[in-house]
Amino acid sequence: MNKFEVLHTDPHSAARTGLLTTAHGKVETPVFMPVGTAGAVKGITPQQLKETGCVLVLANTYHLLLRPGVETIETLGGLHKFMAWNWPILTDSGGYQVFSLSPLTKIDDDGVEFASHIDGTKIYLNAEIATKIQNRLAGDIIMCLDQCTPFPVDEPQLKKAVERTILWAKRAKQAHTSHGQLLFAIVQGGINLDLRTCCASELVKIDFDGYAIGGLSVGEGHNDMIKTLTHTTQHLPQDKPRYLMGVGTPNDIIAAVRAGVDMFDCVLPTRNGRNAFAFTENGSLRLRNNAHINDTRPIEAACDCYCCKNFSRAALRHFFNSGEMLGPILVSLHNLTFYQRLMAQIRQALKKNEFADWAKRVDY
Amino acid sequence: MNKFEVLHTDPHSAARTGLLTTAHGKVETPVFMPVGTAGAVKGITPQQLKETGCVLVLANTYHLLLRPGVETIETLGGLHKFMAWNWPILTDSGGYQVFSLSPLTKIDDDGVEFASHIDGTKIYLNAEIATKIQNRLAGDIIMCLDQCTPFPVDEPQLKKAVERTILWAKRAKQAHTSHGQLLFAIVQGGINLDLRTCCASELVKIDFDGYAIGGLSVGEGHNDMIKTLTHTTQHLPQDKPRYLMGVGTPNDIIAAVRAGVDMFDCVLPTRNGRNAFAFTENGSLRLRNNAHINDTRPIEAACDCYCCKNFSRAALRHFFNSGEMLGPILVSLHNLTFYQRLMAQIRQALKKNEFADWAKRVDY
Numbered sequence: 038m039n040k041f042e043v044l045h046t047d048p049h050s051a052a053r054t055g056l057l058t059t060a061h062g063k064v065e066t067p068v069f070m071p072v073g074t075a076g077a078v079k080g081i082t083p084q085q086l087k088e089t090g091c092v093l094v095l096a097n098t099y100h101l102l103l104r105p106g107v108e109t110i111e112t113l114g115g116l117h118k119f120m121a122w123n124w125p126i127l128t129d130s131g132g133y134q135v136f137s138l139s140p141l142t143k144i145d146d147d148g149v150e151f152a153s154h155i156d157g158t159k160i161y162l163n164a165e166i167a168t169k170i171q172n173r174l175a176g177d178i179i180m181c182l183d184q185c186t187p188f189p190v191d192e193p194q195l196k197k198a199v200e201r202t203i204l205w206a207k208r209a210k211q212a213h214t215s216h217g218q219l220l221f222a223i224v225q226g227g228i229n230l231d232l233r234t235c236c237a238s239e240l241v242k243i244d245f246d247g248y249a250i251g252g253l254s255v256g257e258g259h260n261d262m263i264k265t266l267t268h269t270t271q272h273l274p275q276d277k278p279r280y281l282m283g284v285g286t287p288n289d290i291i292a293a294v295r296a297g298v299d300m301f302d303c304v305l306p307t308r309n310g311r312n313a314f315a316f317t318e319n320g321s322l323r324l325r326n327n328a329h330i331n332d333t334r335p336i337e338a339a340c341d342c343y344c345c346k347n348f349s350r351a352a353l354r355h356f357f358n359s360g361e362m363l364g365p366i367l368v369s370l371h372n373l374t375f376y377q378r379l380m381a382q383i384r385q386a387l388k389k390n391e392f393a394d395w396a397k398r399v400d401y
Numbered sequence: 402m403n404k405f406e407v408l409h410t411d412p413h414s415a416a417r418t419g420l421l422t423t424a425h426g427k428v429e430t431p432v433f434m435p436v437g438t439a440g441a442v443k444g445i446t447p448q449q450l451k452e453t454g455c456v457l458v459l460a461n462t463y464h465l466l467l468r469p470g471v472e473t474i475e476t477l478g479g480l481h482k483f484m485a486w487n488w489p490i491l492t493d494s495g496g497y498q499v500f501s502l503s504p505l506t507k508i509d510d511d512g513v514e515f516a517s518h519i520d521g522t523k524i525y526l527n528a529e530i531a532t533k534i535q536n537r538l539a540g541d542i543i544m545c546l547d548q549c550t551p552f553p554v555d556e557p558q559l560k561k562a563v564e565r566t567i568l569w570a571k572r573a574k575q576a577h578t579s580h581g582q583l584l585f586a587i588v589q590g591g592i593n594l595d596l597r598t599c600c601a602s603e604l605v606k607i608d609f610d611g612y613a614i615g616g617l618s619v620g621e622g623h624n625d626m627i628k629t630l631t632h633t634t635q636h637l638p639q640d641k642p643r644y645l646m647g648v649g650t651p652n653d654i655i656a657a658v659r660a661g662v663d664m665f666d667c668v669l670p671t672r673n674g675r676n677a678f679a680f681t682e683n684g685s686l687r688l689r690n691n692a693h694i695n696d697t698r699p700i701e702a703a704c705d706c707y708c709c710k711n712f713s714r715a716a717l718r719h720f721f722n723s724g725e726m727l728g729p730i731l732v733s734l735h736n737l738t739f740y741q742r743l744m745a746q747i748r749q750a751l752k753k754n755e756f757a758d759w760a761k762r763v764d765y
Contacts, residue, residue, distance in 0.1 A: 075719070075720075075723040075725055076716065076719065076720075076725075077720060077725045077726075077727040079725065079726055079727075080726040080727065080730065081727075082707065082727065082730065082731070083711065084707065100723070104719060104722060104723050105694070105715065105718075105719040105722070108695075109694060109695055109715060109719070112695045112697070112715075113695070113697055113713055113715055113716065114697070118713075119713070119715075119716050119719075120716070121711035121712055121716070330469070330473060331472075331473055331476045331477070333476070333477055333478070343446065343448065347447065347485035348485055349477055349482075349483070351469065351473060351476075351477055351483075352440070352477065352483050352484070352485070354469075355439070355440065355468060355469040355473070356439075356440075356441060358468060358469070359439040359464070359468050361439055361440075361441045361443065362441075362443055362444040362726065362729070362730075363441040363443075363444065363445075363446065365726070366444065366446065366726070366730075367446070
């Protein structure tokens with residue numbers, strides 16, 4: 038049975054709304070997932086997270102594998118219980134972190150050996166192991182192990198990575214036995230459109246519950262990203278969700294929705310929040326700025342988040358200035374709420390056939 | 402009109418329950434105040450703080466004076482609005498911090514000049530200025546500027562500090578014009594009982610809304626503290642609240658209630674919480690300990706705080722181990738809830754005339 042239903046398609050673009058059914062509930066798309074790297078969205082309780090409008094959260098397999106370890110999370114009853122989050126969870130495969138955070142010690146067609154960035158322990162990951170780990174973590178959506186490449190990268194290396202990504206996806210599907218979980222494959226290929234076509238087509242033949250687009254937002258720039266995306270989604274089935282990994286700014290998200298993407302994750306709302314950077318519909322605010330010393334206004338007057346309903350910009354500036362944890366907490370809360378509201382606005386505009394007009398009006 | 406009413410006195414000790422009426426609501430005593438040093442209880446939103454059972458919070462005049470400054474807080478509509486805390490607030494006079502945190506540059510009978518511990522700016526504080534500052538901050542309970550002494554201290558210095566504390570209290574009362582705020586004086590005198598008698602008696606003659614006992618818990622040890630306390634409260638009026646500043650552990654609080662104290666403040670629940678130290682009715686837990694690696698239990702099974710209702714000790718240990726902010730936040734929340742429950746248990750035991758028995762049974 039297909040767990041994804043397209044509800045509305047935009048007459049002017051590849052954008053659509055949809056409904057994704059997971060073991061822990063339904064998810065309206067386009068959707069944004071906050072990142073709970075090590076089992077927690079930084080500084081935010083699950084209750085606060087829910088109040089931002091979040092329904093689906095991402096957790097990083099790589100980080101959880103190193104600390105506290107899969108054994109522990111399994112012993113404690115799985116990721117939902119561990120994180121105290123009783124709604125949908127997506128775990129990534131660990132691939133991105135293995136290739137970006139860890140000193141690699143060995144990679145071949147079977148898999149990859151890497152050294153933990155925490156204590157140097159050597160760890161081996163391949164398609165089967167990454168799948169089994171995610172089966173045991175018990176998230177609702179899990180990802181095939183892929184080979185990520187840096188940007189720029191030479192052609193033979195990129196081609197090899199695509200081949201391995203396809204090979205590993207095949208093996209992941211065979212290894213995946215926990216049928217309550219949705220398994221997504223990841224399309225690689227950098228900004229090489231032929232490689233993207235090839236990777237997408239091969240993965241679609243294997244047939245997955247959804248398709249992610251990886252290896253973007255790694256330095257290629259907005260235009261190349263959107264060009265690659267627009268091309269890639271054309272080679273993905275209409276009736277399966279599409280997930281753009283690690284993206285992005287509000288503008289990136291709007292453009293990617295236009296290109297037919299349904300799911301997003303990014304650390305921006307929390308990372309920027311911790312750095313006193315607030316998103317608003319009228320552009321960003323840097324809350325450490327002296328301009329806010331006596332500013333009685335909230336970050337956004339029309340925002341109904343806890344931060345905006347209770348705190349002035351002046352108080353937030355003071356919290357950052359004094360090193361009070363409440364600053365990062367409150368601005369993260371606002372930014373997460375801002376992102377959830379952005380996605381709700383996108384879904385609403387799509388339903389009303391007003392997405393193109395709405396997107397022209399907003400200026401993030 | 403007296404703003405404090407003794408509701409119940411313990412037949413076996415000086416302990417009592419009472420009701421303190423402030424401009425922002427009534428406070429049942431004995432009461433514990435969490436410390437919101439710079440206008441925020443570290444890592445805790447006002448909403449979360451309210452859910453711990455907290456009704457009265459302390460803010461430090463010294464810290465707020467340096468950052469963001471009285472002007473700013475006044476411009477923003479006072480401390481309640483600034484902190485987003487619409488319930489009672491007590492501000493201290495700044496005296497303790499001036500004498501403990503700052504390089505002093507000058508002290509005489511008029512007042513004290515000190516250098517900001519942040520940027521070295523020279524600031525002058527005297528009885529009138531400290532009172533006016535607190536009038537402008539607009540807390541519900543404000544404190545007279547006192548001269549704090551270290552422990553141990555030689556007799557002439559202690560005597561001089563007591564004289565100045567009395568003199569400054571007299572001037573503070575005259576300077577205090579904001580009659581919606583309760584003004585408390587502070588009894589000093591170290592562990593010298595005669596000086597305590599003298600200081601208490603002189604302050605009582607001036608007549609304040611309440612009396613604090615300062616200069617304890619500075620190294621004299623539990624027994625000398627309780628001895629001094631038991632002596633001092635005998636020289637304070639029955640019908641005024643008594644506030645022991647900066648104390649303390651659950652055992653300190655129980656003993657001080659027995660000695661007739663009504664109000665407490667301390668950073669222990671939050672400071673210890675940030676350091677993975679949890680209070681429980683069966684003693685303390687150090688949550689970084691390996692013993693908790695796979696421990697599915699909450700900190701306390703019977704605790705109804707958000708942390709205990711949702712998170713295992715194993716998850717908390719993991720958060721501390723991984724440097725996740727959620728660890729300090731959750732354990733601070735638990736500890737604050739523990740302290741509020743402790744005070745509720747004390748009040749309950751007093752009402753039922755069971756305080757002595759209850760205090761014997763509990764073992765913190």
